Amino acid sequence: MSSETSQAPTDESLTSNNAGSIHIENLAKEFDTAEGHEQVFEDINIDIEPESFVCLLGKSGSGKSTMLNIVSGILEPTEGQVRFETADGSGDVTLGHVFQSPRLMPWDSNLQNIEFVNEDNPDYTEEVGKQHLDLVGLSDHYHKYPGQLSGGQRQRVGIARALSIDPEVLLMDEPFSNLDEITAEELRKELISLWSELNKTVFFVTHDMTEAIQLADRLLMLGDGEIYGDLEVPLERPRRIDSDEFLKFRQKAIDTFHSIDED
Amino acid sequence: MSIRTQLSRYNVQLLNGDVKSLLSDSFARMIGIGVGFVLWSLLAAQFPRELLPTPIETVGLAWGLVADGTAWIHISTTFQSLFWAFLFAMLLGGTLGVLMGLNSYSQNFFTPYVNIGLSIPGLAWAAVAFLVFSYGSIALGTLRFAPVVAATLTVFPYVAINIWKGVENIDHDLLRMANAFSISRRRVLWRVVLPNIAPQIFSAVRFGLAIGWKVTIIAELFAGSAGVGYKLEHAYQVYQYEEAWAWAAVFLFIIILIEYGVFKPIERRAFDWRSDVELSDIGGA
Amino acid sequence: MSTSQPRRLANALPDSLFTNRSVVFVESIVALVLVWSVVYRILPPIQESFVSPTEVVIATQELLVSMVWVEHFLASLTHVAYGFGIALFAGTALGILVGWWDFWEKAFQDYLTIGIAVPSLFVAIFSAMWFGLGATTPAAAAAIVATPYLATNVYGGINNIDNDLLKMSNAFDVSRFRVIRRVIIQSVLPDWFAGLRYALALSWKIASLAEYIAAEQGIGFMIRFEMRVLDLAGVMSWVVFFTVFLLFLEYGVLAQIEKRVFAWRQNDSVGWS
Numbered sequence: 001m002s003s004e005t006s007q008a009p010t011d012e013s014l015t016s017n018n019a020g021s022i023h024i025e026n027l028a029k030e031f032d033t034a035e036g037h038e039q040v041f042e043d044i045n046i047d048i049e050p051e052s053f054v055c056l057l058g059k060s061g062s063g064k065s066t067m068l069n070i071v072s073g074i075l076e077p078t079e080g081q082v083r084f085e086t087a088d089g090s091g092d093v094t095l096g097h098v099f100q101s102p103r104l105m106p107w108d109s110n111l112q113n114i115e116f117v118n119e120d121n122p123d124y125t126e127e128v129g130k131q132h133l134d135l136v137g138l139s140d141h142y143h144k145y146p147g148q149l150s151g152g153q154r155q156r157v158g159i160a161r162a163l164s165i166d167p168e169v170l171l172m173d174e175p176f177s178n179l180d181e182i183t184a185e186e187l188r189k190e191l192i193s194l195w196s197e198l199n200k201t202v203f204f205v206t207h208d209m210t211e212a213i214q215l216a217d218r219l220l221m222l223g224d225g226e227i228y229g230d231l232e233v234p235l236e237r238p239r240r241i242d243s244d245e246f247l248k249f250r251q252k253a254i255d256t257f258h259s260i261d262e263d
Numbered sequence: 264m265s266i267r268t269q270l271s272r273y274n275v276q277l278l279n280g281d282v283k284s285l286l287s288d289s290f291a292r293m294i295g296i297g298v299g300f301v302l303w304s305l306l307a308a309q310f311p312r313e314l315l316p317t318p319i320e321t322v323g324l325a326w327g328l329v330a331d332g333t334a335w336i337h338i339s340t341t342f343q344s345l346f347w348a349f350l351f352a353m354l355l356g357g358t359l360g361v362l363m364g365l366n367s368y369s370q371n372f373f374t375p376y377v378n379i380g381l382s383i384p385g386l387a388w389a390a391v392a393f394l395v396f397s398y399g400s401i402a403l404g405t406l407r408f409a410p411v412v413a414a415t416l417t418v419f420p421y422v423a424i425n426i427w428k429g430v431e432n433i434d435h436d437l438l439r440m441a442n443a444f445s446i447s448r449r450r451v452l453w454r455v456v457l458p459n460i461a462p463q464i465f466s467a468v469r470f471g472l473a474i475g476w477k478v479t480i481i482a483e484l485f486a487g488s489a490g491v492g493y494k495l496e497h498a499y500q501v502y503q504y505e506e507a508w509a510w511a512a513v514f515l516f517i518i519i520l521i522e523y524g525v526f527k528p529i530e531r532r533a534f535d536w537r538s539d540v541e542l543s544d545i546g547g548a
Numbered sequence: 549m550s551t552s553q554p555r556r557l558a559n560a561l562p563d564s565l566f567t568n569r570s571v572v573f574v575e576s577i578v579a580l581v582l583v584w585s586v587v588y589r590i591l592p593p594i595q596e597s598f599v600s601p602t603e604v605v606i607a608t609q610e611l612l613v614s615m616v617w618v619e620h621f622l623a624s625l626t627h628v629a630y631g632f633g634i635a636l637f638a639g640t641a642l643g644i645l646v647g648w649w650d651f652w653e654k655a656f657q658d659y660l661t662i663g664i665a666v667p668s669l670f671v672a673i674f675s676a677m678w679f680g681l682g683a684t685t686p687a688a689a690a691a692i693v694a695t696p697y698l699a700t701n702v703y704g705g706i707n708n709i710d711n712d713l714l715k716m717s718n719a720f721d722v723s724r725f726r727v728i729r730r731v732i733i734q735s736v737l738p739d740w741f742a743g744l745r746y747a748l749a750l751s752w753k754i755a756s757l758a759e760y761i762a763a764e765q766g767i768g769f770m771i772r773f774e775m776r777v778l779d780l781a782g783v784m785s786w787v788v789f790f791t792v793f794l795l796f797l798e799y800g801v802l803a804q805i806e807k808r809v810f811a812w813r814q815n816d817s818v819g820w821s
């Protein structure tokens with residue numbers, strides 16, 4: 001475990017797993033509708049490196065959520081498969097989820113919310129839960145209820161909860177889209193800092209181009225049933241959204257993003 | 264904080280604001296009890312003793328019932344019926360409520376039963392149960408069937424409505440979250456579903472007990488030998504009005520004990536994660 | 549929401565059997581009558597004390613044809629009109645008092661709690677003790693029992709007024725009178741009406757109970773009469789009469805008014821229309 005940009009207080013015990021890689025192979029999905037079959041996408045192939053941060057972009061209705069649900073195992077693909085590789089070679093991966101709305105249980109304290117998902121974790125102690133709340137800057141809120149927190153703080157609990165199960169892959173579904181811009185910006189910076197500390201593979205779904213470029217190593221664009229854009233982000237970190245390189249790359253990415261509109 | 268206090272900015276100065284700062288809540292409460300006490304005493308002075316005894320005489324009469332053990336015999340009979348009726352009503356109403364919350368066919372199918380049930384007075388069930396169970400004589404040991412059946416049938420629709428609303432309003436996002444984290448069904452039931460419908464379970468219990476014991480007492484009108492309802496009717500029939508007052512006082516004591524010793528503390532503590540417990544909504548059910 | 553019907557069965561039958569509310573309503577009532585008839589048929593010991601649906605239908609028909617119901621229904625109606633009328637004024641006034649002034653909230657809320665918890669039989673018997681046989685007893689009992697329910701609803705309604713709307717009115721310098729009329733009364737009306745609905749149904753039930761104990765006319769009195777002669781079908785005919793009337797009042801009249809007047813309030817709290 002490396003710690004070149006140490007800001008958040010981390011602990012050896014917080015990351016025992018290595019990051020996993022994601023392999024999406026020949027993936028196709030169709031839904032049965034009243035009019036017949038509706039093809040969401042087909043023949044999708046993506047390989048995501050361990051410890052990388054990948055953003056999946058797409059307009060509403062492009063099938064982003066369907067893709068995420070298949071990766072997380074909630075939906076079955078019509079064809080193809082999603083395979084994970086882990087350092088121990090087992091392919092047995094733990095997935096951490098962060099949702100658009102935090103989905104916290106209002107009757108449980110923040111600490112209890114974290115404890116809730118550690119059902120099968122024999123190493124879980126209250127200390128582990130507290131460490132993860134510390135990690136997202138909520139040291140003073142262990143025993144508070146979600147209803148007593150701001151929207152940003154609630155989403156922090158959501159992130160702490162996802163990290164607490166020590167996942168090899170973190171799946172994030174537009175986690176900041178319900179927050180105001182200032183809070184979202186703050187959380188993005190913290191997420192990047194956590195990611196570089198903890199070395200998780202992150203699969204992040206969003207429709208916000210600036211957010212995606214700020215966060216990701218690689219942008220995937222989904223539309224018309226295929227991955228039509230796949231860009232490496234060549235920017236150094238930390239990234240400034242008002243720098244010339246950023247704006248130039250952003251323009252290029254936006255051009256790519258809209259390239260399917262002209263057809 | 265009352266709405267009036269919110270509005271007080273419209274008036275430059277409100278007496279109420281000043282009074283409020285002077286009087287603590289408990290003082291206002293004492294005044295409330297005091298006013299009641301004085302009014303009762305004044306009224307009692309105008310009427311013959313058996314029609315309206317003074318508060319102190321009433322307490323004395325009630326103590327008489329408690330001291331010679333009469334109170335216990337009849338109250339335990341009433342509570343025994345109530346216990347079983349409550350249990351059956353929770354089972355029946357709970358089952359219907361869960362089914363109604365889970366699928367729309369059950370909802371449409373059972374809604375008429377619930378609506379009709381809500382409109383049938385406890386007296387009607389009590390009368391019918393009395394006649395059906397051989398004039399109230401069918402019993403298991405000391406437990407008579409008629410009051411139990413009457414109270415069960417009156418109470419179950421109230422339980423069903425509450426549980427139904429609870430199940431229907433379960434937060435599906437939380438179930439999806441639990442699914443994404445592969446939480447076991449058992450844990451989801453205990454940690455997500457039950458706390459989610461706990462307020463409705465609580466109000467079902469509260470409603471069940473409140474209506475249950477009212478109906479049990481009505482059913483004892485016909486019971487013929489024991490129970491608070493029987494004693495009350497008997498006291499009325501033989502013009503022993505003082506005894507009726509004594510029973511009322513004993514009952515008032517039990518009501519206060521249950522309301523302030525059990526329900527209010529649970530209400531305050533168990534749901535402190537909720538900013539708004541709207542029990543007034545349930546009053547309209 | 550999915551039905552739990554087996555797929556094959558569901559496919560073989562028209563969808564409306566499972567989805568159409570009116571069709572399911574008929575199924576529900578038919579099922580009730582069927583279960584009742586079957587239990588009555590196959591359990592001979594019950595036949596001595598129980599009655600079949602047919603007997604109840606015949607008794608109800610006889611009751612309606614005989615016109616005996618007119619006198620007693622009108623008597624009950626009078627009792628309820630007086631009792632509910634008093635409760636309407638007393639309950640609304642008490643609710644406003646307790647909801648509006650902090651002091652009276654603290655002073656009277658215990659009385660509301662106890663008023664709701666007191667067994668109705670106590671109220672009925674004490675009314676009978678004070679007012680004896682006659683119309684006053686049921687009217688008084690109905691008024692005493694219904695008042696705290698209505699008051700509690702009004703009180704709750706006042707407590708739940710949206711503070712943001714008051715702040716908004718304050719920000720726009722809206723006059724106090726206008727705020728009371730346009731914000732406060734509008735906010736409380738739905739709760740008031742819901743309380744009124746419950747209190748009216750309750751008034752009917754309590755008036756009947758008091759008529760059973762001490763009256764010379766009324767539906768409760770007739771239930772007592774039929775019980776004296778141990779006529780179960782007779783008792784049930786009055787119960788059916790009473791229940792059908794109350795259902796009509798609740799869902800045919802009051803629920804419809806509620807739906808029209810409070811159309812802006814898309815509430816799911818009373819989904820059982």
